[in-house]
Amino acid sequence: MRSRLAGFAVFSLFVLMMVPAYASVTSLSLEKSFYTTDEKFGFIGTLNETDSVFVIIRNAGGAFKGMLSDPLSTDEFNVIPRPVSDFFKFKGIYDATAFTGQEKEENGFTIKLEFDGEKLFEVQDFVLQLKTIIDKTIEVEKTISFTASLTDSSIDDAVFSLNSAAINEGATIDPSSGKFVWTPAPKHGNIIPVQYLFDIIVTKGAQEDIEKFKITVQQAYDEPEKEPEPEPTTSEPKELGIAPFVDESKDPQSYVDRYNTEASYKKWFDDNYSEYSSIYEAVGLEKQLEIPAPFVDESKDPQSYVDRYNSEASYKKWFDDNYSEYSSIYEAVGLDEPKELAPFVDPNLDPQYYIDRYNNEIIYKDWFDKTYPDITIYKAVGLDEPVIEEPEFGECGKGTKLIDGKCTIVATKSEGGGCLIATAAYGSEMAPQVQLLREIRDNQLMKTDSGVSFMTGFNQFYYSFSPYIADMQRENPVFQEVVKIGITPLLSSLSIMSYAESESQVIGYGIGVILMNIGMYFAAPVMLFYGIRKVRRVRF
Amino acid sequence: MSYKFLDHATDAIIEVTAKDLKEAFSVTADAVINLTLDQDKVEEKDQKEFSANGKDLRYLLFSWIEEITFVLITQGFAIKRIEFDIDEKEGYKIIAKAYGEPLDLHRHNFKVEIKAPTFYEMEIRQDEGVYMKFLVDL
Numbered sequence: 001m002r003s004r005l006a007g008f009a010v011f012s013l014f015v016l017m018m019v020p021a022y023a024s025v026t027s028l029s030l031e032k033s034f035y036t037t038d039e040k041f042g043f044i045g046t047l048n049e050t051d052s053v054f055v056i057i058r059n060a061g062g063a064f065k066g067m068l069s070d071p072l073s074t075d076e077f078n079v080i081p082r083p084v085s086d087f088f089k090f091k092g093i094y095d096a097t098a099f100t101g102q103e104k105e106e107n108g109f110t111i112k113l114e115f116d117g118e119k120l121f122e123v124q125d126f127v128l129q130l131k132t133i134i135d136k137t138i139e140v141e142k143t144i145s146f147t148a149s150l151t152d153s154s155i156d157d158a159v160f161s162l163n164s165a166a167i168n169e170g171a172t173i174d175p176s177s178g179k180f181v182w183t184p185a186p187k188h189g190n191i192i193p194v195q196y197l198f199d200i201i202v203t204k205g206a207q208e209d210i211e212k213f214k215i216t217v218q219q220a221y222d223e224p225e226k227e228p229e230p231e232p233t234t235s236e237p238k239e240l241g242i243a244p245f246v247d248e249s250k251d252p253q254s255y256v257d258r259y260n261t262e263a264s265y266k267k268w269f270d271d272n273y274s275e276y277s278s279i280y281e282a283v284g285l286e287k288q289l290e291i292p293a294p295f296v297d298e299s300k301d302p303q304s305y306v307d308r309y310n311s312e313a314s315y316k317k318w319f320d321d322n323y324s325e326y327s328s329i330y331e332a333v334g335l336d337e338p339k340e341l342a343p344f345v346d347p348n349l350d351p352q353y354y355i356d357r358y359n360n361e362i363i364y365k366d367w368f369d370k371t372y373p374d375i376t377i378y379k380a381v382g383l384d385e386p387v388i389e390e391p392e393f394g395e396c397g398k399g400t401k402l403i404d405g406k407c408t409i410v411a412t413k414s415e416g417g418g419c420l421i422a423t424a425a426y427g428s429e430m431a432p433q434v435q436l437l438r439e440i441r442d443n444q445l446m447k448t449d450s451g452v453s454f455m456t457g458f459n460q461f462y463y464s465f466s467p468y469i470a471d472m473q474r475e476n477p478v479f480q481e482v483v484k485i486g487i488t489p490l491l492s493s494l495s496i497m498s499y500a501e502s503e504s505q506v507i508g509y510g511i512g513v514i515l516m517n518i519g520m521y522f523a524a525p526v527m528l529f530y531g532i533r534k535v536r537r538v539r540f
Numbered sequence: 541m542s543y544k545f546l547d548h549a550t551d552a553i554i555e556v557t558a559k560d561l562k563e564a565f566s567v568t569a570d571a572v573i574n575l576t577l578d579q580d581k582v583e584e585k586d587q588k589e590f591s592a593n594g595k596d597l598r599y600l601l602f603s604w605i606e607e608i609t610f611v612l613i614t615q616g617f618a619i620k621r622i623e624f625d626i627d628e629k630e631g632y633k634i635i636a637k638a639y640g641e642p643l644d645l646h647r648h649n650f651k652v653e654i655k656a657p658t659f660y661e662m663e664i665r666q667d668e669g670v671y672m673k674f675l676v677d678l
Contacts, residue, residue: 054645
């Protein structure tokens with residue numbers, strides 16, 4: 001027997017000596033769980049002896065798709081990363097075989113890869129699935145704990161996590177063991193049982209599984225006893241007083257806070273105490289508007305809320321539905337309400353301009369009073385009404401002024417109105433063109449009798465339509481440009497009037513300018529029209 | 541026309557001398573191929589087309605080494621020789637055709653994978669001939 005054993009030992013030693021020991025790859029995996037097409041990918045793995053390692057990638061048909069290598073590895077290898085896009089052009093399953101310099105490819109360690117057109121990942125030979133988690137019930141301030149587990153217990157290194165809703169409620173999970181822990185706080189309880197939905201998520205490589213379950217927090221508080229319904233009476237409505245469920249030893253604000261934070265409490269109150277206009281009335285608090293409103297982030301520009309309100313219909317609806325207690329978005333964000341201007345008012349002009357015209361031009365005043373009978377000129381231009389102090393002794397008559405306690409006749413100077421059309425066309429009454437018109441009126445025309453007569457008649461006609469044209473220009477920039485082009489010849493011709501200094505010159509130049517404008521605006525177009533017709537007749 | 545490997549601890553520094561630019565790039569290709577495998581053990585059974593380009597000669601050399609490495613390693617094509625032309629038109633471009641066969645690690649005596657070319661210590665001089673020096677990361 002001993003001789004047989006000795007013979008076997010010698011044979012074994014002989015075999016060990018004769019068979020060469022090759023370095024070989026013992027494990028292989030992608031270095032990351034997945035790679036996108038714009039990344040470089042690499043492999044890691046182990047080998048049992050120092051050597052160089054090659055990883056050859058072939059498609060399902062065995063065609064060579066590329067090679068990676070680690071020139072010298074000891075017991076672990078890590079190949080030089082290469083772009084995913086250089087190796088993987090088509091979706092499919094690929095083989096990655098790692099082998100040492102002493103091995104042949106067919107003796108290497110092979111794993112399967114999948115390229116889905118966007119990502120490269122390892123094909124797993126397992127299914128990652130969480131075991132079903134049954135719904136649970138717990139009391140407030142008691143801890144619930146259990147361990148989530150996988151259907152395939154042989155899977156290592158799976159990572160457990162919770163959805164954001166669970167994290168927000170204060171639940172935790174150990175990423176490696178899957179141990180779930182949650183202690184519902186008092187705020188999680190209510191006068192009825194409350195259900196909370198959680199998701200446990202497990203991931204490994206490219207695989208992920210989610211298990212949903214429900215934890216019911218048992219009733220934590222007693223429903224306040226409801227007072228019997230009062231008998232309907234025909235008498236005058238009387239004050240409701242503090243609601244019966246209110247414990248007056250408690251801070252009434254705590255009821256308001258619960259109402260605002262707990263949907264079930266709000267529903268209970270609204271269903272049972274609808275006779276109260278609000279929770280504030282029920283607990284005996286005056287409803288105070290919080291300014292800015294709770295949704296306003298004070299680090300932001302309040303105007304941004306106003307802008308959203310004005311530009312987003314859904315935001316407007318949300319605000320109007322939920323913050324109807326605020327008179328407007330301006331109040332909610334703590335801004336002053338903008339004053340609404342009448343449509344004819346150009347916001348770029350000094351509002352006093354309109355006031356002055358209203359006070360000085362009868363035609364303008366008549367037009368305004370007829371068009372806007374319900375508002376004053378001050379309101380129309382967004383100014384506060386002036387405070388009129390009644391003099392102790394009465395009011396001075398028209399054309400007189402209080403001087404040294406007496407109503408004294410004063411000489412008045414008619415300043416006249418401006419050219420509404422030109423002002424609207426050039427955007428400002430300070431525009432050089434508008435100033436030119438004003439200078440001609442004040443320096444030439446208004447200094448002669450014939451000029452004054454002309455201006456009186458002209459104003460009567462001009463102010464009957466000019467405010468409407470000016471409004472149209474402000475509303476329509478294209479029309480404004482058309483008018484600007486249209487009045488340019490008129491303004492050029494009127495500049496001649498600046499040379500008129502005497503009565504006769506004003507009449508002469510005036511007639512000349514009028515004829516010139518009739519020629520430019522009426523005669524020339526008519527002649528052009530007939531000329532074209534004549535040419536067309538000759539040709540055809 | 542020649543190339544030589546200069547001593548370097550972990551990477552390879554290659555020095556090339558040639559009579560003109562085309563010969564310099566041809567010698568560079570031979571150096572890169574022989575750094576990776578035994579070029580004389582490769583047979584001409586197949587061919588592959590590839591190109592390299594650069595805004596100047598330095599970028600062209602970088603691209604040339606990168607493309608040869610890509611053909612050798614990633615595409616697994618052992619190169620015996622390369623035919624190519626250099627065009628200079630708004631930069632440089634090389635259109636090349638490599639002759640060789642599928643890489644056989646053992647038969648072609650695969651030596652090392654070039655990780656990437658580098659601009660470090662890169663030098664190109666054109667006086668009477670062409671002198672080029674470059675470092676490849678192994």
